[in-house]
Amino acid sequence: xxxxxxxxxPGCELSRRSVIAGGLAVLGGAWLPAVRAxxxxxxxxxxxxxxxxxxxxxxxxxxxxxxxxxxxxxxWELSKDLEDMDRSGTATAVLxxxxxxxxxxxxxxxxxxxxxxxxxxxxxxDHPGRFGSFAALPLPDVDACLAEIEYALDHLHAxxxxxxxxxxKRWLGDSAFDPIFAELNRRKAVLFVHxxxxxxxxxxxPGVPDNIIEYATNTTRAIAEVIxxxxxxxxPQIRFVFSHGGGTVPFLIERFLGGTRAEIVPGIxxxxxxxxxxxxxxxxxxxxxxxxxxxxxxxxSNPVAMRALRTLVPVxxxxxxxxxxYRTATETxxxxxxxxxxxxxxxxxxxxxxxxxxxxxxx
Numbered sequence: 110x111x112x113x114x115x116x117x118x119p120g121c122e123l124s125r126r127s128v129i130a131g132g133l134a135v136l137g138g139a140w141l142p143a144v145r146a147x148x149x150x151x152x153x154x155x156x157x158x159x160x161x162x163x164x165x166x167x168x169x170x171x172x173x174x175x176x177x178x179x180x181x182x183x184x185w186e187l188s189k190d191l192e193d194m195d196r197s198g199t200a201t202a203v204l205x206x207x208x209x210x211x212x213x214x215x216x217x218x219x220x221x222x223x224x225x226x227x228x229x230x231x232x233x234x235d236h237p238g239r240f241g242s243f244a245a246l247p248l249p250d251v252d253a254c255l256a257e258i259e260y261a262l263d264h265l266h267a268x269x270x271x272x273x274x275x276x277x278k279r280w281l282g283d284s285a286f287d288p289i290f291a292e293l294n295r296r297k298a299v300l301f302v303h304x305x306x307x308x309x310x311x312x313x314x315p316g317v318p319d320n321i322i323e324y325a326t327n328t329t330r331a332i333a334e335v336i337x338x339x340x341x342x343x344x345p346q347i348r349f350v351f352s353h354g355g356g357t358v359p360f361l362i363e364r365f366l367g368g369t370r371a372e373i374v375p376g377i378x379x380x381x382x383x384x385x386x387x388x389x390x391x392x393x394x395x396x397x398x399x400x401x402x403x404x405x406x407x408x409x410s411n412p413v414a415m416r417a418l419r420t421l422v423p424v425x426x427x428x429x430x431x432x433x434x435y436r437t438a439t440e441t442x443x444x445x446x447x448x449x450x451x452x453x454x455x456x457x458x459x460x461x462x463x464x465x466x467x468x469x470x471x472x
Contacts, residue, residue: 156430
């Protein structure tokens with residue numbers, strides 16, 4: 110394979126991903142993808158799904174063994190993905206897909222993570238500058254996750270890792286996952302967090318799918334767990350990115366504050382709910398920890414949700430995300446441009462600048 114060329118004007122500086130050193134090098138049965146070309150202008154989508162062949166096969170095989178397994182949507186096509194990115198002005202999409210924690214065996218889940226991460230890396234090589242990746246980790250298997258962190262970050266040069274908000278009855282801040290957090294903290298890694306259904310709360314309302322209510326709620330639960338269980342304090346170098354604008358956190362802020370007071374809006378003091386039913390506050394308060402996290406715009410680019418998020422956290426913590434292929438980049442960009450929340454400078458931060466600082470390997 111020939112090395113990709115930088116098509117930016119003379120003087121452009123290439124990132125570590127901009128040179129392909131030796132094409133694809135064989136490493137223990139896997140291959141090392143080359144770094145990606147930079148210099149392309151446009152938005153960076155950090156919440157962007159895809160369907161690797163291994164993911165499709167995993168679910169079809171699982172359903173053949175157990176007909177109660179539900180096949181998730183598989184409506185992803187690379188050509189349509191690139192068309193939508195071009196139409197919306199999206200230069201780069203960071204790919205993510207997740208390992209179901211309750212299907213298959215530990216070995217099959219670990220193999221699925223490896224196959225998906227290899228496929229994402231291959232897409233990045235085949236389409237220089239267009240794709241990054243958040244490597245899937247096969248929770249709840251801690252040792253397998255540690256092995257995949259090493260492989261994905263050191264050999265595939267993934268931009269970060271990705272996990273679900275919860276596994277069965279355990280949420281992301283559970284101490285069982287501390288070895289994973291310790292390794293991600295050592296690497297100062299980005300961890301992208303996406304919701305899924307929880308054991309407690311599947312099919313609660315007839316005719317109302319879990320994703321309508323429970324996904325946002327599960328994101329909120331995961332945020333509460335990493336803050337109130339001290340994960341953000343013990344592992345401060347992890348850059349957490351939470352999906353869908355942080356779920357319902359902006360609307361529950363008085364409860365997150367507990368018995369403390371804070372100026373969420375300058376000059377206006379908000380008092381949190383007091384009494385016996387309050388979480389133990391971090392030393393600098395829950396609001397401080399919330400404002401250290403990152404949040405994407407997927408499925409919440411409307412004026413109501415985006416205004417609430419923008420009021421709660423600085424623009425620097427908001428990242429453009431589309432939830433493709435469930436929503437299009439074209440829809441999301443149009444909504445962000447017309448939601449009335451951001452001026453042009455802030456929109457540039459949300460669309461590209463913040464992600465460029467968080468993920469410098471994307472150029």
